[in-house]
Amino acid sequence: xxxxxxxxxxKRIIMEILRGTTSHPTADWVxxxxxxxxxxxxxxxxxxxxxxxxxxxxxxxxCYGSSFSRYDGNPENHYHFHCLECGRxxxxxxxxxxxxEKQVEESSGHKVERHRLEFYGVCxxxxxxxxKQE
Amino acid sequence: xxxxxxxxxxKRIIMEILRGTTSHPTADWVxxxxxxxxxxxxxxxxxxxxxxxxxxxxxxxxCYGSSFSRYDGNPENHYHFHCLECGRxxxxxxxxxxxxEKQVEESSGHKVERHRLEFYGVCxxxxxxxxKQE
DNA sequence: ATATCTGCAAATGGTTTGCGGAGGA
DNA sequence: TCCTCCGCAAACCATTTGCAGATAT
Numbered sequence: 001x002x003x004x005x006x007x008x009x010x011k012r013i014i015m016e017i018l019r020g021t022t023s024h025p026t027a028d029w030v031x032x033x034x035x036x037x038x039x040x041x042x043x044x045x046x047x048x049x050x051x052x053x054x055x056x057x058x059x060x061x062x063c064y065g066s067s068f069s070r071y072d073g074n075p076e077n078h079y080h081f082h083c084l085e086c087g088r089x090x091x092x093x094x095x096x097x098x099x100x101e102k103q104v105e106e107s108s109g110h111k112v113e114r115h116r117l118e119f120y121g122v123c124x125x126x127x128x129x130x131x132k133q134e
Numbered sequence: 135x136x137x138x139x140x141x142x143x144x145k146r147i148i149m150e151i152l153r154g155t156t157s158h159p160t161a162d163w164v165x166x167x168x169x170x171x172x173x174x175x176x177x178x179x180x181x182x183x184x185x186x187x188x189x190x191x192x193x194x195x196x197c198y199g200s201s202f203s204r205y206d207g208n209p210e211n212h213y214h215f216h217c218l219e220c221g222r223x224x225x226x227x228x229x230x231x232x233x234x235e236k237q238v239e240e241s242s243g244h245k246v247e248r249h250r251l252e253f254y255g256v257c258x259x260x261x262x263x264x265x266k267q268e
Numbered sequence: 269a270t271a272t273c274t275g276c277a278a279a280t281g282g283t284t285t286g287c288g289g290a291g292g293a
Numbered sequence: 294t295c296c297t298c299c300g301c302a303a304a305c306c307a308t309t310t311g312c313a314g315a316t317a318t
Contacts, residue, residue: 042275112255121246176300
């Protein structure tokens with residue numbers, strides 16, 4: 001059977017940090033933020049709690065090309081936009097498209113449970129900056 | 135200016151290995167296969183060439199939740215299906231949906247260049263096995 | 269009461285890199 | 294020729310883990 005999950009001060013603060021940002025931070029950034037509230041929290045504890053919260057379905061781990069993971073405090077499935085200029089990862093306010101899953105099931109015969117969709121390009125702000133430069 | 139890329143025996147064989155499979159292998163698997171043809175090839179060379187081929191646009195690096203990367207010998211953008219039972223990653227024969235990008239541009243104002251779409255579920259074969267067991 | 273969690277520090281493991289020599293263009 | 298690539302082995306670095314004591318339930 002699966003292990004029970006306890007709520008500790010460390011876990012609660014890590015969850016609050018993730019809920020309070022939309023920046024999809026790295027474990028290290030979460031660690032730096034958490035140290036402001038618990039100065040002697042350890043990086044190992046941050047990693048343990050991030051995995052723990054992931055198991056609980058409270059947060060999501062995002063794995064991109066970089067060598068490290070990013071974490072998302074919004075556990076609901078949603079799409080992301082990656083700006084190739086400034087590197088930010090932005091949440092998209094766009095409904096989940098179940099038709100895509102239906103399309104795969106019909107053409108391939110596999111049973112689809114979920115999907116993940118990531119867009120890459122140049123965000124509004126970087127576009128404006130580029131236009132000014134020209 | 136960007137570095138020039140040379141063709142070597144090692145690079146050619148690594149590319150052939152990737153072109154000859156649809157299994158999205160790890161660097162280590164490519165290394166094992168390459169050793170059959172060049173017994174004293176080093177793992178470092180495999181990694182260097184995988185990165186090199188990626189820069190050349192000949193292959194793609196796929197980054198999933200696992201701690202290691204997988205490589206795809208098909209550099210054309212295409213969608214993947216991940217079987218949660220057997221762990222395989224399968225290519226989907228499905229056209230790239232540009233409407234999704236248009237949808238994001240209209241609703242968010244970002245300029246979209248490309249997107250990546252990954253499906254998760256149970257593949258045909260695993261579905262059949264499960265039905266037999268019941 | 270007791271199983272889970274913590275800080276600490278060492279280990280892990282996929283990937284990268286510095287080196288001197290080899291080889292492609 | 295000359296610049297890139299090679300094999301080798303050590304370094305790198307994000308993440309995990311073993312330990313002994315602390316804490317949540």
